[in-house]
Amino acid sequence: MASELYPYPAELDSDDEGSIEYDWENDSQIDDDGLSFDMDRLQIRGGSAVPGTPLSGTPPPRATRPPNNTTAHLCAPPKPLCVACKARSVYKNYVTCSLACIEKLCKDGPVDTTMCTYCHRRTKITGKDQCGETCAENAKIACLLCKVRPRNRRYHLCGKTCKSIATKSTPLILEIPKGHMTYDMVETKFKKGWSAPATRGPQPTISKIYKIIENDEFLRPYELYRQRVGPKESYSCGLCNILKTSFNVDVAKGNGAFGKAIYTSTASNKAFSFCGAAGAMLLTKVVLGKVKQVNGWNEVMSCPPGFDSVVFDRKFGTHNLNETIVYSNDAIRPVFLIIFQ
Ligand SMILES: [Zn+2]
Numbered sequence: 001m002a003s004e005l006y007p008y009p010a011e012l013d014s015d016d017e018g019s020i021e022y023d024w025e026n027d028s029q030i031d032d033d034g035l036s037f038d039m040d041r042l043q044i045r046g047g048s049a050v051p052g053t054p055l056s057g058t059p060p061p062r063a064t065r066p067p068n069n070t071t072a073h074l075c076a077p078p079k080p081l082c083v084a085c086k087a088r089s090v091y092k093n094y095v096t097c098s099l100a101c102i103e104k105l106c107k108d109g110p111v112d113t114t115m116c117t118y119c120h121r122r123t124k125i126t127g128k129d130q131c132g133e134t135c136a137e138n139a140k141i142a143c144l145l146c147k148v149r150p151r152n153r154r155y156h157l158c159g160k161t162c163k164s165i166a167t168k169s170t171p172l173i174l175e176i177p178k179g180h181m182t183y184d185m186v187e188t189k190f191k192k193g194w195s196a197p198a199t200r201g202p203q204p205t206i207s208k209i210y211k212i213i214e215n216d217e218f219l220r221p222y223e224l225y226r227q228r229v230g231p232k233e234s235y236s237c238g239l240c241n242i243l244k245t246s247f248n249v250d251v252a253k254g255n256g257a258f259g260k261a262i263y264t265s266t267a268s269n270k271a272f273s274f275c276g277a278a279g280a281m282l283l284t285k286v287v288l289g290k291v292k293q294v295n296g297w298n299e300v301m302s303c304p305p306g307f308d309s310v311v312f313d314r315k316f317g318t319h320n321l322n323e324t325i326v327y328s329n330d331a332i333r334p335v336f337l338i339i340f341q
């Protein structure tokens with residue numbers, strides 16, 4: 001069974017920012033909605049605000065404030081300044097003052113780079129990006145865009161605000177910080193998928209991993225294809241040199257071993273042999289549909305009638321040189337970009 005041979009990894013299924021599959025109406029972080037609404041309102045009103053003037057007029061009633069056991073005096077400590085503009089106080093318990101500043105934080109990062117990348121309240125521990133254990137743990141599961149809030153369930157972003165910021169500038173690649181669980185997941189996939197013997201050279205070292213975020217228009221043909229062709233799916237590692245246009249059968253070389261097609265591999269060593277150390281590797285999601293198993297090159301030179309993909313499981317002992325071939329642009333989408341040292 002193709003579905004057993006090529007199990008669909010749930011981790012790659014989380015590639016759904018901008019995807020029509022994502023049900024953002026069920027976004028559990030409803031506060032995000034409130035944030036967008038309040039901030040839109042505040043921004044309009046706040047246009048004439050003097051820097052340093054808190055945008056929220058009257059302070060919340062005392063009862064809603066957390067008890068402060070460390071200070072004896074009765075007045076609340078001043079709200080910290082927004083980490084993006086350093087001019088206005090933060091909104092509620094966020095690190096920024098407004099939607100515009102969240103966007104600024106996402107695009108330019110914080111003004112003060114000596115501060116913890118998660119809480120932005122305390123300075124980084126020397127040699128680390130966070131202020132301590134708690135923030136280091138939180139950073140591992142943080143939204144890949146703002147990096148200051150937990151990601152939303154199995155998705156890569158925290159909520160609607162970050163999703164709308166991200167989809168404004170798709171296609172977008174977001175560098176995943178080392179130590180983030182998504183970085184570890186991709187790195188583990190690459191290492192586990194490497195089956196070449198040591199005599200073939202050392203396993204390359206990954207230097208950077210990026211998450212690729214695409215817009216709905218780009219993902220829609222893939223989703224439609226997936227629905228049409230069926231649930232049997234696989235991921236594979238493949239090289240793509242035109243990130244902006246994703247894969248394109250029309251520009252694929254006609255001299256491939258199985259004709260004009262998109263060639264990928266489930267073996268990271270095989271995929272790496274396509275791209276080389278100076279190249280970039282894409283971890284992609286591929287809809288295989290009905291798989292035609294072949295046993296040699298040139299056995300088929302185009303998509304065989306009645307099938308959606310071709311798999312050549314070439315193996316020498318444990319050395320896997322799998323080739324997975326699809327003939328439709330809609331069958332494949334990039335998920336992660338891997339750069340080597
Ligand atoms: Zn005081």
Ligand SMILES: [Zn+2]
Binds near residue numbers: 087098101
């Ligand atoms: Zn601000």
Ligand SMILES: [Zn+2]
Binds near residue numbers: 122130
């Ligand atoms: Zn911190």
Ligand SMILES: [Zn+2]
Binds near residue numbers: 143149159
């Ligand atoms: Zn976010």
